[in-house]
Amino acid sequence: xxALATLVGMALACLVGPFLTGHEPERIYxxxxxxxxxxxxxxxxxxxxxxxxxxxxxxxxTVSDIAVSADTVRLTxxxxxxxxxxxxxxxxxxxxxxPPAIVERSGDGRRLVVEAPVRRLRVWLGTDALGRDLxxxxxxxxxxxxxxxxxxxxxxxxxxxxxxxxxxxxxxxxDAVMMRVVDVLYALPFVFFVIVLLVFFRAGLxxxxxxxxxxxxxxxxxxxxxxxxxxxxxxxVRAARSLGLPTPxxxxxxxxxxxxxxxxxxxxxxxxRVILLESFLSFLGLGVQEPATxxxxxxxxxxxxxxxxxxMLAGPAAFLVATLVALNVLGDGLADALDPRS
Amino acid sequence: MIAYALxxxxxxxxxxxxxxxxxFFLIRLAPGGPFDLERPLPPAAMExxxxxxxxxxxxxxQYGRYLAGLVRGxxxxxxxxxxxxxxxxxxxxxxxxxxLGALALALALPLGLALGTLAAFRRxxxxxxxxxxxxxxxxxxxxxxxxxxxxxxxxxxLAWLPVGGWEGGDPxxxxxxxxxxxxxxxxxxxxxxxxxMGEVLGQPYIRTLRAVGLPPWRVALHALxxxxxxxxxxxxxxxxxxxxxxxxxxxxxxxxxIGRTFVDGAxxxxxxxxxxTVVLVAVxxxxxNLIADLAAAIVDPRLRLGA
Numbered sequence: 313x314x315a316l317a318t319l320v321g322m323a324l325a326c327l328v329g330p331f332l333t334g335h336e337p338e339r340i341y342x343x344x345x346x347x348x349x350x351x352x353x354x355x356x357x358x359x360x361x362x363x364x365x366x367x368x369x370x371x372x373x374t375v376s377d378i379a380v381s382a383d384t385v386r387l388t389x390x391x392x393x394x395x396x397x398x399x400x401x402x403x404x405x406x407x408x409x410x411p412p413a414i415v416e417r418s419g420d421g422r423r424l425v426v427e428a429p430v431r432r433l434r435v436w437l438g439t440d441a442l443g444r445d446l447x448x449x450x451x452x453x454x455x456x457x458x459x460x461x462x463x464x465x466x467x468x469x470x471x472x473x474x475x476x477x478x479x480x481x482x483x484x485x486x487d488a489v490m491m492r493v494v495d496v497l498y499a500l501p502f503v504f505f506v507i508v509l510l511v512f513f514r515a516g517l518x519x520x521x522x523x524x525x526x527x528x529x530x531x532x533x534x535x536x537x538x539x540x541x542x543x544x545x546x547x548x549v550r551a552a553r554s555l556g557l558p559t560p561x562x563x564x565x566x567x568x569x570x571x572x573x574x575x576x577x578x579x580x581x582x583x584x585r586v587i588l589l590e591s592f593l594s595f596l597g598l599g600v601q602e603p604a605t606x607x608x609x610x611x612x613x614x615x616x617x618x619x620x621x622x623x624m625l626a627g628p629a630a631f632l633v634a635t636l637v638a639l640n641v642l643g644d645g646l647a648d649a650l651d652p653r654s
Numbered sequence: 655m656i657a658y659a660l661x662x663x664x665x666x667x668x669x670x671x672x673x674x675x676x677x678f679f680l681i682r683l684a685p686g687g688p689f690d691l692e693r694p695l696p697p698a699a700m701e702x703x704x705x706x707x708x709x710x711x712x713x714x715x716q717y718g719r720y721l722a723g724l725v726r727g728x729x730x731x732x733x734x735x736x737x738x739x740x741x742x743x744x745x746x747x748x749x750x751x752x753x754l755g756a757l758a759l760a761l762a763l764p765l766g767l768a769l770g771t772l773a774a775f776r777r778x779x780x781x782x783x784x785x786x787x788x789x790x791x792x793x794x795x796x797x798x799x800x801x802x803x804x805x806x807x808x809x810x811x812l813a814w815l816p817v818g819g820w821e822g823g824d825p826x827x828x829x830x831x832x833x834x835x836x837x838x839x840x841x842x843x844x845x846x847x848x849x850x851m852g853e854v855l856g857q858p859y860i861r862t863l864r865a866v867g868l869p870p871w872r873v874a875l876h877a878l879x880x881x882x883x884x885x886x887x888x889x890x891x892x893x894x895x896x897x898x899x900x901x902x903x904x905x906x907x908x909x910x911x912i913g914r915t916f917v918d919g920a921x922x923x924x925x926x927x928x929x930x931t932v933v934l935v936a937v938x939x940x941x942x943n944l945i946a947d948l949a950a951a952i953v954d955p956r957l958r959l960g961a
Contacts, residue, residue, distance in 0.1 A: 636794035
């Protein structure tokens with residue numbers, strides 16, 4: 313149950329979460345690069361002064377009397393020439409401060425007292441090497457990873473079930489040939505094939521999906537075939553046949569529904585394998601490509617920055633591992649629950 | 655037994671043929687060639703290069719030539735490493751990957767069997783739960799997360815082990831890659847052993863052994879023989895997983911194995927190198943499956959007659 317709750321929570325978080333974190337996944341905060349995780353808001357009080365000084369330098373002005381209060385900063389800007397107020401847009405543009413208000417202006421226009429609200433940015437999981445909010449990115453990446461897991465698992469489910477059921481039902485020479493094909497495909501070093509596919513045909517999300525699904529249907533086909541073989545000779549199937557039902561109808565109405573239990577278990581265990589395979593490919597730089605992102609992509613970025621920013625690995629890895637463990641536990645639980653022997 | 659082995663061997667040959675054919679045409683159909691540089695060569699030079707490597711011939715002729723070479727054990731010249739043949743490159747990488755894989759298997763098999771047996775004997779109690787939890791984690795935490803973690807803990811923070819590199823197979827350089835590679839397999843083998851053991855322990859002959867008063871470890875040895883079959887049956891896929899898993903491990907730890915050779919070759923569009931690696935890996939996978947099947951047939955005589 314905990315596993316199911318984790319999964320539902322994870323899916324909901326990935327769907328809705330990016331709207332609630334207050335950050336766009338692509339938004340770059342140049343002043344917040346590689347910020348460690350934490351609940352405190354940014355900029356920190358001690359970081360306001362250097363940030364203001366940096367901005368004043370960009371505005372070509374000298375700054376004095378920086379007074380930081382709870383959520384505003386008051387500063388005095390001075391310049392040898394008359395100050396063009398448009399230069400103040402540097403303040404809100406830096407993400408750290410809101411739109412400034414001029415409090416006081418000296419007669420010659422060379423001194424300006426400005427008050428600007430200090431923004432309160434919260435980056436719970438820190439930011440990455442470009443200054444993007446990691447939590448938002450993890451959630452957006454989760455959409456891609458979960459989607460790939462789900463779609464690829466469904467595709468291989470459809471292919472595997474159809475193939476296995478037809479092979480088992482028809483039996484004889486057709487069955488032998490069809491299973492021989494599966495045996496041959498089984499021995500292929502598929503990961504290598506997928507890599508060849510992705511490198512030579514330029515990776516894209518859909519190609520990754522197809523590649524992953526193409527690898528994973530074999531187990532399903534074998535499973536369904538064994539089930540079909542044992543169901544085929546059962547009385548209710550023989551009855552259906554003697555009533556004159558055509559083979560496809562028997563397959564759809566009687567065989568496939570009765571293989572549902574093991575199929576559901578296998579499919580649940582298939583999703584984590586697919587997600588893992590996608591992450592593996594993305595980690596090698598062959599899967600999902602920027603600007604789209606997936607957990608594998610984020611983990612790859614994180615492992616490159618592990619010395620300076622270990623949280624960049626920890627965040628996405630935690631999301632991935634939590635999902636995979638939940639799926640595996642759910643699959644095992646289903647297997648126990650649906651096992652007729654227990 | 656010999657007849658069974660020969661039959662399995664005969665089945666392996668069409669598999670390999672399919673691998674070669676599929677990968678050959680797949681690679682050739684892909685857009686882009688090995689000599690497409692950022693600054694294109696003059697057309698005459700391209701023609702010469704194509705003629706030198708036989709790329710100007712029709713695809714079917716190239717395929718025939720490749721097959722003919724393959725039968726003689728000639729994998730062709732490498733396109734990106736001009737002075738080396740594919741066989742040279744693979745001969746350089748294979749010992750690295752094989753060492754890693756063999757050590758990882760030698761670590762994973764006894765550890766997985768022991769943990770699985772322990773869990774089955776203490777079903778529902780603390781050791782079982784711990785092994786179950788560990789196995790779930792071991793299967794879920796990808797190698798490309800484990801490897802950087804190991805690097806940062808043992809390589810950088812504690813500085814016990816070197817972070818990467820091969821250094822001619824120095825044991826200190828092998829520890830982390832082998833552990834990384836072995837962990838998911840330990841988890842898989844432990845789960846499998848626990849399940850198989852659970853079934854065997856319910857059998858009457860185990861009850862008899864227990865009733866006779868045999869100590870638990872001797873009961874475990876008897877039960878293990880019965881539980882070994884499903885484990886052996888997965889050793890083929892496990893060996894294949896070790897080979898493919900080494901792509902990531904070799905990349906992260908900077909080891910010059912065939913995984914790295916393959917990825918480099920693919921990125922350089924080195925047709926012959928990619929083909930050579932795929933063929934080599936396919937041969938190895940088929941061979942491992944064959945060995946696993948034969949081992950299973952030795953343990954369980956029924957398989958020899960059935961298949």
